Every structure is written in structure tokens, then in C-alpha cells.
Amino acid sequence: MKKATHQQTKQHNRDLVLRTIFANESISRAEVARVTNLTRTTVSDVVNGLLEEGLVQEVGRGESIGGKTPILISVVADARYLIGLNLAQDKFIGAILNLRGEIKEMVEVPVVDEDGKTALDLVYQIIDQLMKKKIKPIVGIGVGTPGLVNTREGVVVNAVNLEWQNLPLGQLLEKKYKVPVSILNDSQATAIGEYVYGGDHSSDDNLIVVNVKHGIGAGIFVNGRLFQGDGGGAGEIGHVVVQEGGELCRCGKYGCLETVSSARAVLGNLKVKTLDQAQSAFENGDAKAQDVVLKAARYLGASLANLIGTLNIQKIVLTGDMTRFGSTWMDEVNMSMRNAALSRLSENTELELGTLDYRACILGASAFLLLDDYSLLFN
Secondary structure, eight states: OOOOOHHHHHHHHHHHHHHHHHTSSSEEHHHHHHHHTOOHHHHHHHHHHHHHHTSEEEEEEOOOSSSSOOEEEEEOTTSSEEEEEEEOSSEEEEEEEETTOOEEEEEEEEOSSOOHHHHHHHHHHHHHHHHTSSOOOEEEEEEEESSEEETTTTEEEEEGGGTEEEEOHHHHHHHHHOSOEEEEEHHHHHHHHHHHHSSOOOTTOOEEEEEESSSEEEEEEETTEEEOOTTSOTTOGGGSBOSTTOOBOTTSOBSBTHHHHSHHHHHHHHTOSOHHHHHHHHHTTOHHHHHHHHHHHHHHHHHHHHHHHHHOOSEEEEESGGGGGHHHHHHHHHHHHHHHSOHHHHTTOEEEEOSOTTHHHHHHHHHGGGSSOOGGGGO
16 A cells, blocks of 8 residues: 555545544544544644635634633534535526525526437526636536436436436536536435435444435435435336336336335326326315325335345435325335344334435535545535
């Protein structure tokens, strides 16, 4: 193993200090040193550099535990900005966010059976509009897209509803907008959003976020890090067959989870056009709606049991359109999950609803840019 260069060590220390400051509303230099195990001199040097960059600021004094009262430092939320995109089923949504994940501007455009080129043009249209805003500097773009994504290469391998195959979206956006770009699956982006902004999760938690929309996918956190698998497709549970002789799925197989548990499946089985109609029928006790929605819940619960058996992660968060069916749907998912999983594993599993709706994907796509590397803040 090669020894780290002086520059690499400096960058590592800088990122470690900055990550610690990000994790706190405000914190003293001494506390940063304690948390990071860096010397006070090193922390002081790094903080001085961050002050010069305008990334942190002194925000007052903390309580003394003997000696002088410490000066507290905090991230300057509006020092830099990021763009996050959620390429959802019926509309694309883009937003400018500051370093604390606060949405400053938002643009959305409807999507109606677009082909691949038109879908790409809509992405450009949203980013162009956001780039024209007076909010500066924008230092990176994160995109959450449906489909199978090679995040490392920034390539959308296959997004059926967008008609994208092997699209080098990251490369196209970096060339056009001259900033770093990250591309990841929308369910993985949603998981990041929920993990970072949606709840009380510590930096080394395990978490599964299952996004149940027109498609179904999961984002998996192991020891506080997004797990994408060897090919980037970890969590593609929507295209695992759960029903023999079932409906034809968009992926070409029959009986995938998506064909029975997704919002698309519910609409198709009820022969209605909107989820509002489906929800109204369900809440009014319509027998057909009750049967379709609760059947969808049971298949989803069984799939969650497979995740429990494989990963034994004890916190699972459900997000997406199907959560609109409320506690009755949720209870059915929960019961099915526990019936199908080994009881010793499922008894400690918590199942809960996400808190961020469509914003989770936007927040997560932008936050992914900073998860492991803060260098784009210094360009």
C-alpha cells in the first residue's frame, strides 16, 4: 500500500473536519478535534482555511467546561449551491439547494409518453432554467433517474419508460454545464435523501428505503454507506419475479413485483387513470379496490421479508405513491412481511413511512455529490 502524500493527507483532514462540522448545527474547534482524533493545531489550520473559503463561520460562544468559553463554528449554508433532479414518472422536477439541503428554487415540467431524445431535452430545459437564476455559485448537479444506472461511469444503462439505453448522461451534462455531475438510480437517491435529511439516523446506521411508485426499487445503507453492489443495481427488487404466470412486466419477464405491487399495477388492475381515483375507491370501501391494493401490499411485504432474510437490516422505510393508501396498506405490508420472514429476524425490524415525499430524491441526488468528497466545494 502506497503511503499517502502530504496533499492527500491535507485533503483527508480537511474533509474529515468539514464532515464533522456538517453533522452539527454548531461545534467548537476543540470538539472537532475530539471527534476526529486530529490535533487541535491541525483542526485550527483546517478551520482557518475553511473560513477563508467562506464555507464556515464563527457563530458565537458555547458553554465553558473550564477555562475560556469556546468559539462555535457552523457551515455557511448559502456559500455554495447544488442542483438536484428527480426524473419522476409524470413530471421531471429540478431544484437548487444550499449546503443544508434547503430548496431555493424549483422547476418542474410534465412528462407525457416522451421518447428518449425528448426526455433528454427536458433535462436540459430544467437545468438551463435553474442555471439562469441569480443564485450562485452552482458547483454540481445530481440526477436521480429511474432504471438501472452505472453510477461510477454516469451511464443510464436501461430506463424503460424514458427510452434510454447506455446513455452517458453524466458525461453529456458535465460537457454542457462544466460542473461535476452524479447520476444514480432514483430509489438510491431517495434513500440518501431520507438517510441524510429524513430522520434521526447516525453516521453508521444500516437502513433500507423502499420506493414504491410506478416502479419499485430499494436503496440500501450499510454502516452509513450506500451499498450499490458490484454492478450498481443493488435494490432492484421491482424486477424480481414473485408470481408464476403473472402479468408481463416492462422488463420482459412475467410476474415481477412491479406487476402486482406498484402504483402502475394498481391503476391497471382497477382500470382507472389516476391514483386519486384509486385512493377514493379504496377509502370508500370499494371491494375491487380493497382487493387490489391489499394484494399489492401482501406481495410487497413478502419481498421485504426476503430483504430481511438476506441483509437482516432492522430499519425499513417506505416511500412513494403507494404510501397514500395509508395505515390499512401499511398494516397489510407489515403483517405480510412478518408472516414471511423468520420471526427471530423480523421481530426487531422497524417498518415506517418516509417523511420527504418527492423531495427525498432531489435532496439525495444532490447530497450524493458530497458524500465522500468535498473537493467540488473548492474548485
